[in-house]
Amino acid sequence: MLDWRFWFVAPMVLALGIVVLFPSGYLVWMSLTHWLVTDPNVYFDGIGNFRVLFRSAEFSSAIGVTAIYLVASTAAMLAFSLGLALAFRSPRTPGALRSIVIMPLVIPPVVAGFTWRFLMNGEMGFIGAFLLPEIGIRTNMLADPTGAMISIVIADVWSRAPFMFLIFLAALQSIPRDYYEAIRLDGANRLQEFLHVTLPMIRPAIVVALLFRVIDALNTFELIYVMTKGGPGRATQTLSLFGWKTAFQNFDFGLAAALGVVMVVVTTVCASIVYRRFLRAPA
């Protein structure tokens, strides 16, 4: 059935095919080859790369770091943006306040990363060398493994929370006022209101926000790259940084491709579960 819809969709499918589908197929092929840029011999190697990958200590450390970063940054971001949305939900909140709070949305993450790196710097940063020592914390944030992770989480919340805030704000503002009046008549207090009205009503928005967040976190590269380059040691080296290092510093394209395949499988499984259950477009 070649009706008009086919011709309308075909160019997009073709374009995405060239920039996504072809590369994905090629990625699988690359992952099965011995492919070192520094070595002229490129040959089929079966699952050799996967074997190396799963045995490598750097891979398991990257998985651990990614998990910690994912959970810590998501929890902090969720708390901050939900708090902000609750504080700003009233239509009487001045528009200027809202505009200020979403400003980081348009600031490139590279710039956000640099600014926070400078602020946290232990010798000349406003926070790292001035504010923190004033309150008795003398750790050099970016040189300390835990401090570096905390700094990255702070910068990440700063840079990405506005998006989550907008999703929550839209959800909160669509809750009918009667619901609150009804539960108030029953004598509920603020906490009960939140637990029995607000939270259930914005549950779908939270699920969507979390889905976007998880994907975003797995893709985070530039923020960590400019702040710590994965250091100190491997303390902040997530899977994306590990992949970049493998491909463009150690020039092991085969191993990096194997890592790419593993990452695709994991995200596709997670995304399709969430999509089928929560995101399916209304017919």
Add this chain to the structure above:
Amino acid sequence: MTAADEPKGPLSVRLARGLFTLFALAFVLLPIAWLALGSLKTRNEALALPPQLFFTPSFEAYTAIVSKGFLGAFGNSLTIALTNVVLTLLLGTPAAFALARMSGKVQDNLSFWVISIRMAPLFSVILPLYVLFKGLGLLDTKIAVSLAHLTLTLPLAVWMLLTYFRSIPEELDQAAMLDGASHLQILTKIVVPIARPMLASVAIVVFIFSWNEFLLAFILTARGAQTVPVAVASLAGTMSFDWPLIAAVSICSMIPALIFVGFAQRHIVAGLASGAVK
């Protein structure tokens, strides 16, 4: 207006809300103020602690953007982002319209395919794209970066437009069909004019995405087609930590986004939220 809670409530709630708002404002504004002030300082002033709040502003860093040849990066970013916007809208608008007028399994699977691309880890696309563009001799060209950005912007645009096009009643199409219009005419003469505000906000979101994107631009370019974020990153990699210059380039890199968002903030916020929630 269905907006919920009035901001009254017991004193403790109001106090907590006020304190949290203050904290959030300080948190959000500190880095922005730091950048803006830093760009107007000299290098020594910028590194001084405690920070100098009163100083004679110097525009040296801004003139250095021109004299040190960073205008090229701004030109590259502009060309790449605009090319990407045009390609995204040309490919995405008809596709989203057709998807909005489909139903059943095909539509479901196609939509899922498109959204799943938005969710695929970027890193897995970069490596093969790098090899592909290298083979085609397109490394370090603007067109390579524009094309690569389609992987991010095309699914985003289709998703935002799909939700919107569904809200345009199909009776409109049928009425036009009775008058003998083709589907292409329906799209260009009826749907696009109705959707103009939405298309504008999609264009802006796509522009900002492409303008801010780092990883693809970083790996696919060297000196020739370097974009602004890549230039900022390379600046801080240098030995001399020239904070005023970094700050000035950063401030300038926000200008297009701030202009656009200022123009169409309401549409963008609504579009982002609907694209995300529905």
